[in-house]
Amino acid sequence: MLTQLRKDNPLIICITNDVVKNFTANGLLALGASPAMATEHREMEEFLMHAGALLINIGSIEESHKENILKAAEYANKHNVPIVLDPVACGASKFRKAFCLKLIHEYNISVIRGNASELAALTGEASMKGTDADATLSTDIVARNAYNTFKTAIIVTGEVDAICQDGRMHLLKHGTQLLTKVTGGGCLLGAVVASFIYNEIKPSLALLTEAVATYTIAAERAEQSANGTLPGHFAVNLIDQLYCVQEDDIAKELHVKEV
Template sequence: MRINQLREDNPLIICLTNDVVKNFTANGLLALGASPAMATEVEELEDFIQHAGAVLINIGSLTKEIMPSMEKAVEAANKHHVPVVLDPVACSATAFRKEFCLKLIDHYDISVIRGNASEVKGLIEDASMKGTDSDLSLDPVTIAKKAGTQFGMAVIVTGKEDGIYVDGETRRLLNGTEMLTKVTGGGCLLGAIVSAFIYNKVKPTLSDLVEAVAYYNVSAERAEALAKGTLPGHFQINLLDMLNSTGESDIAENMRVEEVD
């Protein structure tokens, strides 16, 4: 597994993410064993990124002012062979968001797209959503496979179950907890976790992504047990603790993964 090497290497993860989740994302990466930097200034991004393990682009607080920084970050990442994770937050809610995401996908090399079912569906066909809420009737596996095939890149689609597509192979992951929807930034933090797990890998493997999502969801299940399943405040704190303590054996013993044709 990759987690032990990640913790030893402590990769720098540059996060251009939304304003609501910056603190939670940084703490989550620190708990995992990565080193977060929330750099957004165009003038310094390349200096940071040439030393980075990965870059996260999360459009949750997308504005015209932040767009140049996001494009510069992806451009610098491509130049220095640094993997990029794109989290297309609420891209099915507005044309403004969708058009920017498709611009990044069309003009740059994105290593992984990570979003919920409504968000990723919105990238490949007409779809609508209310804010950041996903349509729970959609099948994440089907959407991951369709988007990955269309864009020719790795795709993670999250929901009650999660779907992962990489190079013609698809997996369904069955771990997780509804408590992740009760705190702000549960999905956004996963994007950062995925970024950390693929550090220095512009072309991540299926096993890297399965491990990243399984690690996160197993940690969440352990946090839910400590929070007695009903207290979101306790759950959020316990999640940070479990992200720090969940190890290789916890993942291997508890992950539930199915191969999909």
């Protein structure tokens, strides 16, 4: 799919965290997608008529943003554009959680991607300190519970990434802790997933696995590159590796377990 993505250069609409817009846009450009950080609902339908996917990341959500996001979800559903929801820090406040649940229950969301604490908060009463994830939570258990609750594709990231779709689950152990030392490490993954699933309202487990693996293997290579163990260099290296990584690299290095 990576080769086809680069050939098609899909337009990905990113409603995302103010802190990560530049990093996300550069990451998608390096990968081969075409990002647009459009947010105004009065022009959203025109953008979405040509888009491959919509990312909704609530990282810097405010009350004034809600109308734009809800209209974007409405237009995406109208034009059969897949939506990736990143429920950033939804366990940190009732405001965030309620808004995410409204999106999930009232619109067709193709993929929900978050850390274990975020997904646990959506399905129960887990709380969070900001965006931090609880390392004691099992990503596979959280992913299975979220899938059974919402009946849509789930990606739970952590030391082991869990991907659940159609009742099946893949576990991946790729990536690096340095992704937690760079603002937007998780946010960019949501955008990468959106790029891979363009035009796929119900993406396959294999497609979602390739998306996550491409990103996390690129992150491993970024860490191994010059000065990659330093957060600043790692961030730049990650953009470079998203540009350089090939399908053959993923096929050779991928280790996936189905449970």
